[in-house]
Amino acid sequence: MADDLNSVFKIGAEVEISSNDNGFRGAWYSGTILKSTTKNNKQMIQVEYKTLMANESGTKHLRETLNVVQLRPPPPREKRDRDFKFSEEVDAYYNDGWWEGVITDVLPGNRYSVFFRAAREQLEFSGSELRLHREWFHGNWVPPLEQEAEASISIELNICDNKEFIKGATVEVCSDEDGFYGAWFTATILEQLSTGSFKVQYQSLRNDDDTAFITEIVDTNHIRPCPPKETIDRFRLFEEVDAMHNDGWWVGVIFKVSSRQRYEVFFRGTNEEIVFKQSDLRRHLEWINGKWVSSSSVCNLVCKEM
Incomplete structure (x- = not known):
C-alpha cells in the first residue's frame, strides 16, 4: 500500500x-x-496550494504539512458535457475550491441551484462550474468515469418511500x-410539519440541564433513514467508515x-486519530436520491470489471 501511495503522491x-480549518471544511483545493x-510511522506530505495564499498581498502561496489521507489525485473530468439532475451530488467551484453540494433545482440556461449542507446555503451555478462528486477509494474514483461503467455508478441497498419518515420512525x-458537523445522530420523528420539515427528538443528545432529550426542527437535507445493518468481517486500510463517538456516527x-x-x-x-473496536464501526454509506450508496461496493464491482 505504501508503494501505491508513493507512486501517486510523488514530489511535484x-x-x-x-x-x-474553520471555514474551509468540506472543500478540496488544488496543490x-x-x-x-515519515513521522511516527505515518506518512506526512508537504504541499503548496495553488489558489490559497499565505499573505494578504497574494504574493506567497500557502504551504502546509498534512496527513496523507487528506490528499487525493485531481478527479478526472468527463469527456463529454453532461446535464446534472435533481438531487445529484456535485462539487461546485466556489471561493477558490471545490465544495460538495447537492442539486436542488434544474434551471433554464444550463444553470443549477446547489445546496451546501455544511453552510446551510443555497447558491446558483452554471454547469461549467460543477462536476460530479466523486470519492477516491483504494486507487479508484467512485463513481467511476461514465464512459467506463455507466451502469455501475451506484449500488441500491434500500428504496425510500413514505414509510421511512412517518411519525415514530x-x-x-x-x-x-x-462541534457536531460531520456526524449523524439517531432520532425519532415526532411530527411532519406542513413545510415539509420534521420535528425530531434525539435518542442520545440531552439538553444542558440533562432533564430531557433535545428536540429540533430539521429539513429534508438533514434527515435520512437509518442505514441497513450489516455484518462486516473486517475493514481495509483507507476504507471509509462511520465510527460511534460522542453519541453519534462520525x-x-x-x-x-x-x-x-x-x-x-x-x-x-478534526485532524484526530482515534482507535476503535470493530464493533464501534460500520461501513460508510451515503443516502442519495432515495438509495443507499456504498463506495466500497461500487469499487469492488468496478475492480472486477477492469
Whole structure:
C-alpha cells in the first residue's frame, strides 16, 4: 500500500487537498506536492496550494504539512458535457475550491441551484462550474468515469418511500453546528410539519440541564433513514467508515489496522486519530436520491470489471 501511495503522491505531483480549518471544511483545493516525510510511522506530505495564499498581498502561496489521507489525485473530468439532475451530488467551484453540494433545482440556461449542507446555503451555478462528486477509494474514483461503467455508478441497498419518515420512525439527523458537523445522530420523528420539515427528538443528545432529550426542527437535507445493518468481517486500510463517538456516527478513514478487531481511524474534520473496536464501526454509506450508496461496493464491482 505504501508503494501505491508513493507512486501517486510523488514530489511535484498535482493533488487536491482537504483542509480542517474553520471555514474551509468540506472543500478540496488544488496543490502541488513539495516533500514527503515519515513521522511516527505515518506518512506526512508537504504541499503548496495553488489558489490559497499565505499573505494578504497574494504574493506567497500557502504551504502546509498534512496527513496523507487528506490528499487525493485531481478527479478526472468527463469527456463529454453532461446535464446534472435533481438531487445529484456535485462539487461546485466556489471561493477558490471545490465544495460538495447537492442539486436542488434544474434551471433554464444550463444553470443549477446547489445546496451546501455544511453552510446551510443555497447558491446558483452554471454547469461549467460543477462536476460530479466523486470519492477516491483504494486507487479508484467512485463513481467511476461514465464512459467506463455507466451502469455501475451506484449500488441500491434500500428504496425510500413514505414509510421511512412517518411519525415514530427512527431516523438519523445531521447537524451543522460547531462541534457536531460531520456526524449523524439517531432520532425519532415526532411530527411532519406542513413545510415539509420534521420535528425530531434525539435518542442520545440531552439538553444542558440533562432533564430531557433535545428536540429540533430539521429539513429534508438533514434527515435520512437509518442505514441497513450489516455484518462486516473486517475493514481495509483507507476504507471509509462511520465510527460511534460522542453519541453519534462520525465519518472517518481507516488509517491503521492494529489487529483484526481494532482500527486507527483518521477524521479529516478534526485532524484526530482515534482507535476503535470493530464493533464501534460500520461501513460508510451515503443516502442519495432515495438509495443507499456504498463506495466500497461500487469499487469492488468496478475492480472486477477492469
